[in-house]
Amino acid sequence: MSLKKRGYFFVFDSLLGLMIIIIGIVLINSFYVKVRPPAQATLLSDDLLNFLSTKKIKDINNAYAGIGGVLWSQGHITNADNTLLQQAGELYKKKKYSVAEQFILNVSDGTVPTQYRYEVWMDNTLMYPRNPDAAHISSKSATRLLVVSRKITFGIMNATTAETFGPYKSEVYIWEK
Amino acid sequence: MGKIKMNKKGIFFTFIAITMMIVFIILFTQQPDLSLTRNSNGVLVRISSIDDYIDDLEKSYLKTALQTSSYKAIFSLIEYEKGGAYLADFNESFFEVASNGTIEDPYGSGIHVLIDTITGKKIMENSTMENWTKSISDTASSTFNINTTIKINNITALQSNPWEIDITLDANITVASNVAKWKKRSMIQTSIPIEGLSDPYFLVNTNGAYDNKIKKSSVIFNQWNISKAREHLRNGTYVHWQNSQAPSFIMRFTNSINPSECCGIESLVNPNKLAIPDNIESYTDYLFWTSAYSSRCIELYNITYPGGNPPYTGGLWDEFQYFKMDFDSLVRYNISQDSQNDALRTC
Numbered sequence: 126m127s128l129k130k131r132g133y134f135f136v137f138d139s140l141l142g143l144m145i146i147i148i149g150i151v152l153i154n155s156f157y158v159k160v161r162p163p164a165q166a167t168l169l170s171d172d173l174l175n176f177l178s179t180k181k182i183k184d185i186n187n188a189y190a191g192i193g194g195v196l197w198s199q200g201h202i203t204n205a206d207n208t209l210l211q212q213a214g215e216l217y218k219k220k221k222y223s224v225a226e227q228f229i230l231n232v233s234d235g236t237v238p239t240q241y242r243y244e245v246w247m248d249n250t251l252m253y254p255r256n257p258d259a260a261h262i263s264s265k266s267a268t269r270l271l272v273v274s275r276k277i278t279f280g281i282m283n284a285t286t287a288e289t290f291g292p293y294k295s296e297v298y299i300w301e302k
Numbered sequence: 303m304g305k306i307k308m309n310k311k312g313i314f315f316t317f318i319a320i321t322m323m324i325v326f327i328i329l330f331t332q333q334p335d336l337s338l339t340r341n342s343n344g345v346l347v348r349i350s351s352i353d354d355y356i357d358d359l360e361k362s363y364l365k366t367a368l369q370t371s372s373y374k375a376i377f378s379l380i381e382y383e384k385g386g387a388y389l390a391d392f393n394e395s396f397f398e399v400a401s402n403g404t405i406e407d408p409y410g411s412g413i414h415v416l417i418d419t420i421t422g423k424k425i426m427e428n429s430t431m432e433n434w435t436k437s438i439s440d441t442a443s444s445t446f447n448i449n450t451t452i453k454i455n456n457i458t459a460l461q462s463n464p465w466e467i468d469i470t471l472d473a474n475i476t477v478a479s480n481v482a483k484w485k486k487r488s489m490i491q492t493s494i495p496i497e498g499l500s501d502p503y504f505l506v507n508t509n510g511a512y513d514n515k516i517k518k519s520s521v522i523f524n525q526w527n528i529s530k531a532r533e534h535l536r537n538g539t540y541v542h543w544q545n546s547q548a549p550s551f552i553m554r555f556t557n558s559i560n561p562s563e564c565c566g567i568e569s570l571v572n573p574n575k576l577a578i579p580d581n582i583e584s585y586t587d588y589l590f591w592t593s594a595y596s597s598r599c600i601e602l603y604n605i606t607y608p609g610g611n612p613p614y615t616g617g618l619w620d621e622f623q624y625f626k627m628d629f630d631s632l633v634r635y636n637i638s639q640d641s642q643n644d645a646l647r648t649c
Binding site for chain 1: 315318442
């Protein structure tokens with residue numbers, strides 16, 4: 126009788142040990158799983174940069190930045206064949222930083238989900254937002270995953286004189302709030 | 303009895319231990335696989351981003367650079383010809399100016415100097431293909447941490463239509479990163495419009511005094527008449543005729559006044575802009591300065607009213623006195639010598 130009881134005890138002990146090991150393994154594995162995959166932020170970052178570098182002024186229907194829009198009528202935009210990123214580069218070359226900020230804000234509005242924050246840089250100069258608020262700065266410094274996409278921006282500013290802008294390093298940073 | 307039971311328990315524990323071993327082996331043998339996949343993904347992303355860069359380099363950056371350098375090179379060569387000298391070989395000079403901004407000194411024997419020093423204008427400064435390729439390489443290095451080497455083999459300029467110059471860049475591109483190296487020979491093409499550029503043929507023949515800018519006439523071939531010809535002459539516009547006998551824009555840099563069927567363009571010489579307005583010549587530009595009719599006065603027509611007394615009511619002499627044309631030009635511009643009395647034999 127006493128021998129049988131000892132047997133159960135050992136079986137129970139081994140099962141308990143096995144359970145502890147399994148829980149330990151599950152916990153260890155969960156560390157890998159809990160790390161947020163960078164795919165979504167990377168996609169967003171690449172998507173935004175691709176959108177800016179492929180869509181032209183003439184392609185967008187935007188009352189502020191499109192053909193016949195506010196910036197067009199004010200003479201800040203003159204070339205409908207410029208991509209949005211080239212236009213930002215041209216405004217950077219002309220040192221029209223606040224116009225560039227409003228331009229980027231308008232054309233990128235709605236392209237990035239609200240739970241993310243983003244920045245657009247041109248040649249190591251922050252173009253959007255020009256003056257980030259405290260929440261923006263702290264969010265960026267606190268984020269565990271900050272994704273950056275890069276491209277080069279280069280274009281012709283004046284076809285008659287062949288005046289150019291760039292090549293500039295263009296960067297889009299995206300992170301979750 | 304008790305001994306037998308103990309042996310059975312031992313087997314049970316052994317079984318558990320083996321099972322645990324298997325579990326551990328499976329778990330730990332997965333780790334290298336995951337690590338390898340992660341590394342592969344990293345390399346793939348890096349290669350993909352550099353692939354995109356090379357694609358942009360060919361389709362966008364070099365194309366823009368080529369367009370800018372070529373346009374400025376053409377502009378510089380026009381300025382150069384204001385000095386009154388034709389180029390010996392257009393493509394050779396164009397390649398040299400577009401790639402590094404130099405040209406053979408017209409006053410030196412075989413010495414090559416910066417074209418900007420001859421023209422006195424900083425047109426090619428920081429705008430040659432060598433400048434641009436260095437600038438793009440530097441930016442790519444700071445953006446993607448890669449080394450880009452672009453070796454320019456040749457830049458050619460040809461015309462396949464009257465109003466544009468087709469430019470082709472032949473270059474070897476090498477891009478080296480920490481994961482891979484790309485090597486390719488690339489042919490990049492672009493075209494630049496000639497409208498707005500000065501006609502070098504007018505400049506050389508007048509030592510820069512008569513600057514006629516290329517502007518395409520909007521008149522359709524079967525709508526020409528004396529009033530359209532007047533506008534054409536007044537505005538200095540250019541026309542391309544089918545089976546043209548005129549030289550192309552590029553041919554005008556080297557005084558190659560031969561027919562260019564595809565791309566020949568012609569304008570009319572305004573006698574009011576000449577130092578000596580009255581010449582025994584057809585005032586169609588390429589015929590005027592080749593003196594094609596200087597000894598054939600009988601084949602020329604004054605485009606004026608036959609009555610000859612001002613104020614003129616026909617022809618063009620009320621505004622462009624001494625303007626003359628050969629018979630073929632009269633036919634092309636639909637200027638009648640009889641019914642409308644706009645043209646009268648010169649001799």
